[in-house]
Amino acid sequence: MDIAVCIELDREERQRLIRGVGDCPVTFSQAAEPCSAAIVFGNPAPDVVAANSSLRWLQLESVGFGEYAGLRWSRSGHSVQVTNLAGFFADPVAETALAGILSLGRGIDRLVALRERRDWVGDPVRGSLRLLCGSHVVLFGRGTINSRLAELLKPFHCRITTFGRDWTSDALDRALSTADVIVATVPHTPETIGLFDADRLSRLKPGAVFCNLGRGSLVDEGALANALAHEHLGGAVIDVTRDEPLPGGHVFWTAPNLILTQHSGGGSGDEIDRKIDHFLENLARFRRGTPLVGLVDFRRGY
Amino acid sequence: MDIAVCIELDREERQRLIRGVGDCPVTFSQAAEPCSAAIVFGNPAPDVVAANSSLRWLQLESVGFGEYAGLRWSRSGHSVQVTNLAGFFADPVAETALAGILSLGRGIDRLVALRERRDWVGDPVRGSLRLLCGSHVVLFGRGTINSRLAELLKPFHCRITTFGRDWTSDALDRALSTADVIVATVPHTPETIGLFDADRLSRLKPGAVFCNLGRGSLVDEGALANALAHEHLGGAVIDVTRDEPLPGGHVFWTAPNLILTQHSGGGSGDEIDRKIDHFLENLARFRRGTPLVGLVDFRRGY
Numbered sequence: 001m002d003i004a005v006c007i008e009l010d011r012e013e014r015q016r017l018i019r020g021v022g023d024c025p026v027t028f029s030q031a032a033e034p035c036s037a038a039i040v041f042g043n044p045a046p047d048v049v050a051a052n053s054s055l056r057w058l059q060l061e062s063v064g065f066g067e068y069a070g071l072r073w074s075r076s077g078h079s080v081q082v083t084n085l086a087g088f089f090a091d092p093v094a095e096t097a098l099a100g101i102l103s104l105g106r107g108i109d110r111l112v113a114l115r116e117r118r119d120w121v122g123d124p125v126r127g128s129l130r131l132l133c134g135s136h137v138v139l140f141g142r143g144t145i146n147s148r149l150a151e152l153l154k155p156f157h158c159r160i161t162t163f164g165r166d167w168t169s170d171a172l173d174r175a176l177s178t179a180d181v182i183v184a185t186v187p188h189t190p191e192t193i194g195l196f197d198a199d200r201l202s203r204l205k206p207g208a209v210f211c212n213l214g215r216g217s218l219v220d221e222g223a224l225a226n227a228l229a230h231e232h233l234g235g236a237v238i239d240v241t242r243d244e245p246l247p248g249g250h251v252f253w254t255a256p257n258l259i260l261t262q263h264s265g266g267g268s269g270d271e272i273d274r275k276i277d278h279f280l281e282n283l284a285r286f287r288r289g290t291p292l293v294g295l296v297d298f299r300r301g302y
Numbered sequence: 303m304d305i306a307v308c309i310e311l312d313r314e315e316r317q318r319l320i321r322g323v324g325d326c327p328v329t330f331s332q333a334a335e336p337c338s339a340a341i342v343f344g345n346p347a348p349d350v351v352a353a354n355s356s357l358r359w360l361q362l363e364s365v366g367f368g369e370y371a372g373l374r375w376s377r378s379g380h381s382v383q384v385t386n387l388a389g390f391f392a393d394p395v396a397e398t399a400l401a402g403i404l405s406l407g408r409g410i411d412r413l414v415a416l417r418e419r420r421d422w423v424g425d426p427v428r429g430s431l432r433l434l435c436g437s438h439v440v441l442f443g444r445g446t447i448n449s450r451l452a453e454l455l456k457p458f459h460c461r462i463t464t465f466g467r468d469w470t471s472d473a474l475d476r477a478l479s480t481a482d483v484i485v486a487t488v489p490h491t492p493e494t495i496g497l498f499d500a501d502r503l504s505r506l507k508p509g510a511v512f513c514n515l516g517r518g519s520l521v522d523e524g525a526l527a528n529a530l531a532h533e534h535l536g537g538a539v540i541d542v543t544r545d546e547p548l549p550g551g552h553v554f555w556t557a558p559n560l561i562l563t564q565h566s567g568g569g570s571g572d573e574i575d576r577k578i579d580h581f582l583e584n585l586a587r588f589r590r591g592t593p594l595v596g597l598v599d600f601r602r603g604y
Contacts, residue, residue, distance in 0.1 A: 091433055091435050092408075092431065092433060095404060095407065095408055095433055095434060095435065096408045096431075098404060099401070099404035099405050099407070099408040099410050100408075100410060102397060102400060102401035102404060102405075103401050103404075103405050103410050105397065105401070106394075106397055106398045106401040106402075106563070106566075106567075107563070107566060107569075108398075108401050108402060108405050108410060108411070108414075108561060108563070109410070109414045111561065111562060111563050111564060111566070112410075112411045112414040112415060112561065113414060113415075113418060114562075114564070115555060115560075115561075115562050116415060116418060118550065118555045120546075120547035120548050120564060121564060122546065122547055122564050122565060122566070123565075123566075123569075125564055125566040125569060126566045126568070126569020126570070126573055127569065127571060127573065127574075128569075128571070129394065129398075129566060129569040129570050129571065130570065130571060131393055131394060131397055131570050132397060133393050133397065151457045152457045152458070154456075154457055155453045155454045155456055155457065156454070244422075244424065245422035245424055246422050248420065253417060253420045258417075259410060259413065259414065259417075260413060260416075260417050261408070261409070261410070261413050262413060262416070262422060262423060262424050262427055263424060263425075264408075264409060264413070264424070264425075264427040264428045264431060265408075266428070267409075267425075267427060267428020267429065267430075267431040268428070268431050268432065268433050269429060269430070269431065269432060271428055271429065272429075
C-alpha cells in the first residue's frame with residue numbers, strides 16, 4: 001500500500017521514515033497537493049482528504065481534528081480510519097502550562113521585559129508575586145494533558161477541581177468563582193465554541209489566571225483581553241488562538257499579563273523523531289490488522 | 303526593653319507591629335541610622351550594629367548573614383543573639399527556581415520577548431524546547447529551599463543529586479558533568495566564594511542550565527556570561543548577583559538565555575505581614591527566655 005507523507009521532514013528524517021516502512025512506496029508532498037495514497041501521514045488540507053477516494057488510514061500529526069469534522073469517511077467498499085496524537089503532547093503541554101502559571105506568579109514575564117530594558121526594580125517586585133502553593137485550580141478537560149498537569153501540581157497542595165465530558169454549566173461556574181487558576185484543554189466541539197465569553201469571564205474570581213491550551217475557539221478573545229486590561233484577571237497563558245499566526249493588530253499582542261506561547265506547547269527537540277516512531281508503530285498495527293492507537297471517534301469529534 | 307525597627311513598613315504595618323509588641327517602646331529608623339536599642343528588627347548597616355553596645359538580639363529580615371560575618375558579638379556583660387529567616391523563603395524561592403527552569407525549557411523567556419516585538423514565530427519555536435521530565439538535577443545546598451524544590455521536582459521523575467555541607471570537589475564535579483540542571487542555594491562562606499569559576503563552569507555538561515538563588519559571590523559572573531554567550535550552557539536563572547542593583551553595564555543585562563529575577567525570589571504579596579508575625583513569635587520566645595528560631599551559628603557563618 002502506498003504512503004503519502006505531508007509532514008515537513010529534513011533529509012535525515014525522511015531516510016529514517018523510508019527505512020522504517022520497509023517495502024511500501026513513500027511519496028513526500030505538501031498539505032495542499034492532491035494525493036491518492038491509501039495511507040497518509042500528516043495534516044493534509046481537508047479538500048485533499050475529501051477528494052482522496054483511495055484513502056484507508058489518515059495518521060494526523062496533531063490532536064486537533066476540528067478542521068476535518070465535516071468530512072464524510074465512507075468510501076465505496078471501505079471506510080477510512082483516522083488516528084490523532086492524543087496523549088502524545090501530554091508531557092510537553094503540561095510542562096508549558098506549569099511554566100506559564102509559575103511565570104505569572106513569580107513575575108518571570110515582567111522580569112524578562114525589565115531585563116530587555118536594562119531596568120533594575122528589585123525589592124518592589126516582591127510584593128506583587130504570588131505562590132501557586134495552596135491555590136484552587138480548575139482543570140477543564142480530563143484528557144492526558146490535564147491528567148499530567150494534575151500530577152505535576154501534587155506537591156503544590158492545590159485544591160483541584162476537574163471537569164470532563166460530564167461538565168455542567170452550573171457546576172463549572174461555581175468552581176470558577178473560587179478558582180485561582182483555570183486550565184482549559186478541551187477540544188473544538190459545538191459545546192465548547194465561545195464557552196468562555198464576556199459573561200463567563202466576568203464570573204471568574206478577581207485576580208484569577210486563565211490558561212487555554214486546547215483550542216482557540218473556546219474563548220472570546222476580545223473579552224479576555226478586556227478582563228486583563230481592567231485587571232479583573234491576574235493573567236493568562238495562551239497557547240492557542242482563533243487565528244494562527246496571530247494577526248498583526250490582535251489584542252493578544254498587547255494585553256497585560258498575557259503569556260502567548262504561539263502553539264509551541266507540544267514542542268520538544270525530539271518531537272519529529274517521536275512522531276515518526278509513533279507512525280511506524282501504528283503502521284505495524286495497521287498491517288497486522290490490530291486496532292490503531294488514537295482512533296478518532298467521528299461522532300464525538302475527537 | 304526597647305525595639306528599633308529598620309524594615310520599610312507602611313502605616314498599617316507599623317500599627318500591626320506596635321499592637322503586637324505590647325508595652326515595649328518601638329522606634330522606626332533607617333538602616334544607616336545610629337541605634338542603641340536592645341532589640342533590633344531588620345538589617346541595619348554593619349557599623350551601626352558594631353556601635354550598638356546595648357544590643358541583645360538582632361532579628362534579620364534575610365537569610366543572608368555575610369555582611370555581618372566579621373563583627374564581634376560579645377558586649378560587656380552579655381553576648382548578642384542574631385536570628386535570620388532561614389526556612390522563611392523556602393516556598394517562594396523554590397517556586398521561582400522551578401518557574402525559571404521551566405521557562406528556559408519551554409521558551410517562555412523567548413516567547414515574552416517575541417510578544418514585545420509582536421513577532422509570531424510559531425512552529426519553529428517547538429524544536430528548541432526541552433522537557434524537564436527525566437533530567438538529571440544537581441541540588442547544591444541541602445537547606446530548606448532545595449528541600450522544597452526536591453519535593454516540587456518529584457513528579458518530573460528527575461535523577462536528583464544533592465550536596466550539603468559534606469560536599470567534596472571531586473564528587474561535585476563528577477555530578478556536574480552529567481547534570482542537565484544545577485541549582486545552587488549555598489550561603490556566602492569562605493568555601494563558596496568564586497566556587498563556580500571559569501574552570502568549573504567549563505566542566506558542566508553542554509547545554510546545562512545553571513541556577514543561583516543563594517549568594518552572588520558563588521559565581522564568576524563574567525565566566526558565566528561567557529559560557530552562555532558561547533552556548534556552552536543552555537541557560538541560567540540568577541536571583542542573586544555580586545552587586546545589587548546590577549550595575550548599568552553588567553554582562554548579565556545582555557547574556558543570552560539568562561533569566562534575572564532581581565533578588566525577588568523570596569517575595570510574595572504577604573511577605574511583610576509574615577515577617578512581622580515571625581518577629582512577634584520570636585519576641586514572645588525572647589521574653590520567655592526560650593530558644594529563638596533561626597539562631598545564626600557565628601562559627602559556621604549562617
